[in-house]
Amino acid sequence: MQRRTRGGGGGVMSDRVTLGIDRIKCDGHGVCADLVPELIELDDWGYPIIRPDAIPKSVLPHAKRAVSGCPTLALRLQALASHR
Amino acid sequence: MSDQLLWYTTRGAGAVSLVLLSAVVVLGLLARVRFETHGWPRFLSAAVHGDLALMTLVFLVLHIVTAVVDPFTHLGLTALVPFGSSYRTLWLGLGAIAFELLLAIVATSLLRRYIGARVWRGIHWLAYASWPVAVFHGIGTGTDSTALWMIVIDVVCVGAVGVALVWRMVAAPPDPLADERRLAAERASFGAGQ
Amino acid sequence: MSIALLAGPPATLGMESFAEHQHRLGALPKATRALIDSIERSSLRGKGGAGFPVATKWRSVAAQRAGRPVVLANGGEGEPLSRKDRMLMEQRPHLVIDGAVLAAGAVGAGEIVLYVGADHSGAIQAMQRAMTERSASERKRIRLVSSPVRYVSGEETAAVHFVNAGIALPTSIPPRPYERGIDGRPTLVQNVETLAHVALIARFGDEWFRSLGIGDASGTTLVTVGGAVPQTVLIEIPMGLALADAVNAAGGITSDSDAVLLGGYFGGWVESSTAWGLPLDTDPLRQQGYSLGCGVIAVLPSERCGVVETARILAYLAHESARQCGPCTFGLRAISASAGRVAGLASTPGDLEHIQRWAGFLAGRGACRHPDGAAGLLASALRVFADEFEHHAFERRCSVARAVAAAAS
Numbered sequence: 001m002q003r004r005t006r007g008g009g010g011g012v013m014s015d016r017v018t019l020g021i022d023r024i025k026c027d028g029h030g031v032c033a034d035l036v037p038e039l040i041e042l043d044d045w046g047y048p049i050i051r052p053d054a055i056p057k058s059v060l061p062h063a064k065r066a067v068s069g070c071p072t073l074a075l076r077l078q079a080l081a082s083h084r
Numbered sequence: 085m086s087d088q089l090l091w092y093t094t095r096g097a098g099a100v101s102l103v104l105l106s107a108v109v110v111l112g113l114l115a116r117v118r119f120e121t122h123g124w125p126r127f128l129s130a131a132v133h134g135d136l137a138l139m140t141l142v143f144l145v146l147h148i149v150t151a152v153v154d155p156f157t158h159l160g161l162t163a164l165v166p167f168g169s170s171y172r173t174l175w176l177g178l179g180a181i182a183f184e185l186l187l188a189i190v191a192t193s194l195l196r197r198y199i200g201a202r203v204w205r206g207i208h209w210l211a212y213a214s215w216p217v218a219v220f221h222g223i224g225t226g227t228d229s230t231a232l233w234m235i236v237i238d239v240v241c242v243g244a245v246g247v248a249l250v251w252r253m254v255a256a257p258p259d260p261l262a263d264e265r266r267l268a269a270e271r272a273s274f275g276a277g278q
Numbered sequence: 279m280s281i282a283l284l285a286g287p288p289a290t291l292g293m294e295s296f297a298e299h300q301h302r303l304g305a306l307p308k309a310t311r312a313l314i315d316s317i318e319r320s321s322l323r324g325k326g327g328a329g330f331p332v333a334t335k336w337r338s339v340a341a342q343r344a345g346r347p348v349v350l351a352n353g354g355e356g357e358p359l360s361r362k363d364r365m366l367m368e369q370r371p372h373l374v375i376d377g378a379v380l381a382a383g384a385v386g387a388g389e390i391v392l393y394v395g396a397d398h399s400g401a402i403q404a405m406q407r408a409m410t411e412r413s414a415s416e417r418k419r420i421r422l423v424s425s426p427v428r429y430v431s432g433e434e435t436a437a438v439h440f441v442n443a444g445i446a447l448p449t450s451i452p453p454r455p456y457e458r459g460i461d462g463r464p465t466l467v468q469n470v471e472t473l474a475h476v477a478l479i480a481r482f483g484d485e486w487f488r489s490l491g492i493g494d495a496s497g498t499t500l501v502t503v504g505g506a507v508p509q510t511v512l513i514e515i516p517m518g519l520a521l522a523d524a525v526n527a528a529g530g531i532t533s534d535s536d537a538v539l540l541g542g543y544f545g546g547w548v549e550s551s552t553a554w555g556l557p558l559d560t561d562p563l564r565q566q567g568y569s570l571g572c573g574v575i576a577v578l579p580s581e582r583c584g585v586v587e588t589a590r591i592l593a594y595l596a597h598e599s600a601r602q603c604g605p606c607t608f609g610l611r612a613i614s615a616s617a618g619r620v621a622g623l624a625s626t627p628g629d630l631e632h633i634q635r636w637a638g639f640l641a642g643r644g645a646c647r648h649p650d651g652a653a654g655l656l657a658s659a660l661r662v663f664a665d666e667f668e669h670h671a672f673e674r675r676c677s678v679a680r681a682v683a684a685a686a687s
Binding site for chain 1: 449450602603604605608609612636639642643644645
């Protein structure tokens with residue numbers, strides 16, 4: 001796995017979308033952290049810590065893969081303004 | 085088109101489908117036990133599992149089309165209806181069932197975002213039925229089922245899936261919160277054991 | 279000191295009947311959309327803990343298109359240190375029901391659910407009795423629902439979840455209850471004290487309500503004062519009152535105190551020197567980083583150790599987690615275990631460091647705000663009792679225990 005960069009990747013922001021998560025559906029599989037480590041890392045118990053900022057354009061395809069790759073469909077893409 | 089070509093393609097595609105399907109099942113089980121090494125990250129199991137499932141369908145379609153089109157087999161499209169063919173009704177029926185189950189599993193997986201995780205998981209369990217049904221179909225109706233090379237393939241496939249199944253039964257990490265959730269739900273309701 | 283909600287017969291006389299209620303306050307005004315404007319001018323804030331502007335919430339519900347709204351009067355009161363909701367329902371059930379009826383009229387709701395904790399028998403009996411005194415048309419569209427009393431059972435999605443499915447645990451958002459709640463319909467979840475204030479504002483006007491507060495603050499609020507006071511009491515105070523004045527109204531402090539717990543387990547510790555002068559008003563407190571929450575003021579007695587009390591609260595919060603989200607379930611449990619060891623003078627190396635690190639990963643990582651509350655309480659404790667935490671963790675001694683022992687000898 002070569003692409004282990006932290007901190008954002010490309011400079012251009014996408015249309016202000018971010019990663020949202022259903023914390024009840026999340027079972028701590030951790031596949032998301034593998035697929036988009038720029039945005040997600042795992043805590044001591046294997047649950048995701050997600051960067052709340054807008055997703056850079058270059059990272060967006062990986063974020064989309066993480067969303068579809070989540071075994072419990074806990075992740076989603078959402079507009080930046082509307083978190084909680 | 086040469087009858088032999090169609091015939092060999094049917095049998096070959098059938099054998100390849102069985103190998104691919106067995107790999108699909110093994111990878112699915114690896115994903116379930118959260119298998120991971122330095123060179124094989126977690127998401128690979130599920131990703132290759134899905135890709136191979138699509139490839140399995142391609143070879144299955146090839147297997148079915150060549151069998152139906154082949155004038156020597158006297159098979160019509162009724163073969164796709166489980167137990168709808170008069171030739172080797174039981175064994176072909178099993179094959180039809182396995183194929184249709186796989187179609188359902190693949191279709192629901194492609195549409196997973198729209199049907200939700202719970203419905204998807206329910207249908208995905210049919211995979212545990214489709215693989216043995218495919219194996220029996222192959223053994224029961226396969227022209228080459230007594231040939232040594234086919235027996236070797238059968239043994240390797242069944243062995244691999246068997247090992248993976250045992251691994252899943254002993255080592256699959258459960259939802260870490262399964263018991264907790266149940267306990268908390270009991271305390272938060274007027275169900276049994278408040 | 280102005281009182282409004284608790285005006286009328288004293289608490290010792292129990293529930294105020296419908297006849298007394300009508301006689302004292304007049305008939306219930308008609309509920310219209312214009313009431314929302316009046317509530318807006320009154321600056322009434324929710325009394326469930328979040329302090330959200332009430333008119334804004336009502337407008338959001340009224341604007342939804344997904345079916346006829348429902349009003350849920352939230353008397354769940356899961357916060358153990360708070361008494362206000364159950365006592366208000368016990369003494370002034372008709373104020374609460376009036377408020378719910380008015381809210382229903384204002385947002386176009388056809389149905390009202392009164393949500394009460396099953397352990398709060400006095401409140402349940404009073405509300406049931408009060409229901410028998412209401413009109414037939416009101417009785418037809420109001421029902422009383424009682425749920426297990428747990429810390430999270432008063433959370434708005436938990437209340438809705440209990441009404442829908444019998445389990446008082448929070449659910450994920452979106453959708454929030456105001457969008458889709460009971461039976462999938464827009465649901466206004468409003469604390470019972472808030473509704474009681476509405477019942478008075480509808481009769482006496484928003485200007486009257488504003489005038490009750492001190493300075494720029496509006497209205498009154500109920501606070502439960504406990505800890506180093508003669509006894510735990512419920513009092514009604516004007517918003518904007520200094521915390522010291524509230525404590526004095528509750529009987530004054532019975533011992534020296536270094537810290538005050540403001541806002542209950544969901545709030546935080548304040549060093550007393552700062553606390554006494556704090557104005558009990560939502561926005562001014564928030565600007566300084568504090569929260570009135572559900573109006574709990576608990577004065578830490580000098581013979582109690584803040585570290586020990588904090589560990590006790592954290593153990594409770596960990597136990598009361600809904601156990602639906604990993605970060606909360608495992609994070610709180612680990613923090614509570616470490617804090618317990620530190621409090622018990624048995625900490626292992628790294629306990630304090632772990633607590634600080636794990637606390638940073640709690641906020642915003644659960645489906646509800648339970649982990650956020652715990653994180654906030656812990657952060658305030660680490661700040662206010664910083665020295666004592668170090669004594670406990672690194673020197674294995676408790677200053678308070680020593681002082682108490684010295685005083686006894």
